[in-house]
Amino acid sequence: TQLLEQSPQFLSIQEGENLTVYCNSSSVFSSLQWYRQEPGEGPVLLVTVVTGGEVKKLKRLTFQFGDARKDSSLHITAAQPGDTGLYLCAGLKARGNEKLTFGTGTRLTIIP
């Protein structure tokens, strides 16, 4: 059973376009993280959101945690080829819980 479902699974868009990736669950998470993974490397943490409704911005990337803390979204404005990669959301069920649960991933390709 996959607790975190990401959509879309694959996305290929032109440079300069905007996009949104979704991470959904029926479970409540105390915090949610987004990672980006490039080929041959491990995931790298982009952001952590902990409060329902929280919005965080990282340059052209905007992350939002749902009010009920069951879902999250990643919006990229004016996508660039350097944004290409596998984006993973991951959630912690409770503070102090050691088990980070990962989503299924969204493979993003930005075409120059």
Next chain:
Amino acid sequence: NAGVTQTPKFQVLKTGQSMTLQCAQDMNHNSMYWYRQDPGMGLRLIYYSASEGTTDKGEVPNGYNVSRLNKREFSLRLESAAPSQTSVYFCASRGQGNGYTFGSGTRLTVV
């Protein structure tokens, strides 16, 4: 700036062979983890260690054993490799806060 170091980077095993994947972190983190990554499945937790001297099962522990040798090192052992264990294995550590630091992975093929 080593972070989390995994060895080896690539390995091919025959069914039934054993091997140990090594992981070391130099960030003085208490918690360490082993994940496997398969296409379309995201990362799944195999085992974790919340502190030196403790280990616990994750989502997919069958066929694996772990050892938290000291605070720096957390190894993953396959006693009798099976083709179903073909995967990319990632070690990670976590310190203050919730962010994980991952190694660059071990690509294992069992034939």
